[in-house]
Amino acid sequence: MKLIIDYQWEIFVIAEVLSMVALLLFGVVRYLLSKRQLSLMFLLAFLILLAIEALLAILIYRETGEVSTFQIIITIFVLYACTFGVFDFMKLDRWMRKTIGRWRGVELLTEKDYRIMERNKDPKVIARKYRWSSMAHLIVFAVVQGIFWTYGTDSLEEMLGYLTDLSWIESGTAIDSPYANETVYGIGMVWGIVFAVDFLYSWSYTLFPSSSQE
16 A cells, blocks of 8 residues: 555556547547447546546545545546546547548548537537536536635634635635645645636637637
């Protein structure tokens, strides 16, 4: 177990690299080599690697008893893979079929695929997707931040105090914030900035549809 803790980041990075390789090999074997059954093995490998990452975070938490940056990052990766990652995989799958089909001189895309690709170019559809993703991000952000604040505060009243008086943000330290330690504070603040930028960018497709497409 000590070996796993000492090399947790290396194991995570290797698992992520292998996951990406597995997805690419899935497309190559399925669409370039036309071996559909074999391609499913690479998709299964991706799912197994994802499960290994989640298990790794759980094992390290049980061993150390602490929530660290490592567990938080793995949680974010796993949540992404189970939510937005599904849609990104579908887009990657269509791209691989389009690209490999062009190489082979065969048509691998269906009429439905072309309809989806054409629809995804519609500004109204794009704006709707970004609104949905921004609200999903808002919910995840609020829930996780709530968990962070729960560990760093003693009561709901204290949490509401930090929420109504944001002067603690200016101090730049965890001791004056609702976060339990500097690590969680750093993650929470960086995520807050990323969330704000992502939320404004997502809604720009609704508020300024023309300029967002340029």
